Amino acid sequence: NAGVMQNPRHLVRRRGQEARLRCSPMKGHSHVYWYRQLPEEGLKFMVYLQKENIIDESGMPKERFSAEFPKEGPSILRIQQVVRGDSAAYFCASSPSRIPSTDTQYFGPGTRLTVL
Amino acid sequence: AQRVTQPEKLLSVFKGAPVELKCNYSYSGSPELFWYVQYSRQRLQLLLRHISRESIKGFTADLNKGETSFHLKKPFAQEEDSAMYYCALSSGGYNKLIFGAGTRLAVHP
Numbered sequence: 001n002a003g004v005m006q007n008p009r010h011l012v013r014r015r016g017q018e019a020r021l022r023c024s025p026m027k028g029h030s031h032v033y034w035y036r037q038l039p040e041e042g043l044k045f046m047v048y049l050q051k052e053n054i055i056d057e058s059g060m061p062k063e064r065f066s067a068e069f070p071k072e073g074p075s076i077l078r079i080q081q082v083v084r085g086d087s088a089a090y091f092c093a094s095s096p097s098r099i100p101s102t103d104t105q106y107f108g109p110g111t112r113l114t115v116l
Numbered sequence: 117a118q119r120v121t122q123p124e125k126l127l128s129v130f131k132g133a134p135v136e137l138k139c140n141y142s143y144s145g146s147p148e149l150f151w152y153v154q155y156s157r158q159r160l161q162l163l164l165r166h167i168s169r170e171s172i173k174g175f176t177a178d179l180n181k182g183e184t185s186f187h188l189k190k191p192f193a194q195e196e197d198s199a200m201y202y203c204a205l206s207s208g209g210y211n212k213l214i215f216g217a218g219t220r221l222a223v224h225p
Contacts, residue, residue: 033211042217045212048212105213109159
């Protein structure tokens with residue numbers, strides 16, 4: 001099992017462009033979480049998805065950000081019209097279920113987004 | 117509000133010295149608490165969870181509900197313990213994690 005995969009690892013965009021971040025969960029995992037880490041801060045929850053469903057998007061900015069986890073293929077975090085403040089590391093985690101006492105979240109290596 | 121506080125950005129000790137990384141939390145229900153670790157050039161990984169009451173790599177952490185703390189301790193630090201440590205709280209039924217800002221542990225020879 002290769003673990004959680006994220007690509008690209010580094011992404012540079014100019015202000016106003018779109019950024020697409022991909023996350024492939026571990027085999028057998030149907031729960032995906034996205035977190036954002038700004039410099040000098042801890043990871044902040046953004047969104048929780050199961051296949052074809054957004055379960056909790058309470059941490060997502062109201063505008064420009066969207067996420068999906070289709071039946072086939074990776075989960076995608078999409079940021080439209082990026083601004084400098086979107087520069088951060090974006091981490092994806094997957095787990096086999098949503099029970100914290102028994103199921104660990106496994107993290108990907110992250111995508112570092114830089115907005116020029 | 118649900119919050120995790122790690123008051124120290126950096127903790128610097130010598131090999132063999134005791135280590136305590138502090139974590140305080142604010143949560144209205146029954147918390148599920150975790151310590152995650154990120155070694156240089158590696159992914160964030162779970163170190164231990166309070167419900168397991170286990171010791172991993174010599175580290176232990178006890179949940180103190182009265183003081184709302186979950187400090188991470190190790191009696192004798194090793195150089196390979198140098199890493200970034202994050203305390204985290206599981207919030208509600210969806211298992212989303214609330215992280216502290218992290219403490220960098222540097223163990224010197």
